[in-house]
Amino acid sequence: MSTASTQLPQERYGRSSDVRSDRTLKIVGTVLGAVLLAVVGWFGYHYVAGSGISAQVITFDASDNAVKVHLEVHKDAGTDGYCTLRSQAADGTEVGRADFRFTGPDTRIDKVVTLRTTARGSTAELLGCHRS
Missing domain, CATH: 1.20.5 (Single alpha-helices involved in coiled-coils or other helix-helix interfaces)
Structure with missing residues (x-):
């Protein structure tokens, strides 16, 4: 074997x-x-x-030196933050930019803010929202 x-x-x-x-x-x-x-x-x-705060532009109304922007902001309760808005002229140049703070316990904020501009703005653009 x-x-x-x-x-x-x-x-x-x-x-x-x-x-x-x-x-x-x-x-x-x-x-x-x-x-x-x-x-x-x-x-x-x-x-x-992510951020815990978001917003959207509902409407806006432009004048020669300001843009009134109606914002609807959604955030977590107790979260503080800010949203950055800008406005551009008809030719595309930026004529205004500002941060608007949102604080407090509310989870939904419906607010009209005024963005001052250097010339007549033709847009109101939400650039983003962040926690502070």
Whole structure:
């Protein structure tokens, strides 16, 4: 009888330590994948939920030296922040820019603010809102 015929099947096709290594690698890969998924989810949530304050321009009314802007601001209760507005003339030059602060416990603020300008503005543009 030859020695090849007396070997056990696991000795011919691999050692039992290879099975343990494969199992360990699967466990480590699963744990690392779950951690990566949790980190991506955490960053995604904070990117979307992010600033905690947002606004939109409802209407605006321009005169020769000011633009009255009707803003609707949504924010978290107790969050203080500011929104930056700008106005441009008909030729595209910026004629006014200002930050407007919003504080207090309200979560929705409906307010008309006055943006002073150096010339007649033809736009009222919300550049963004941030926590302070």
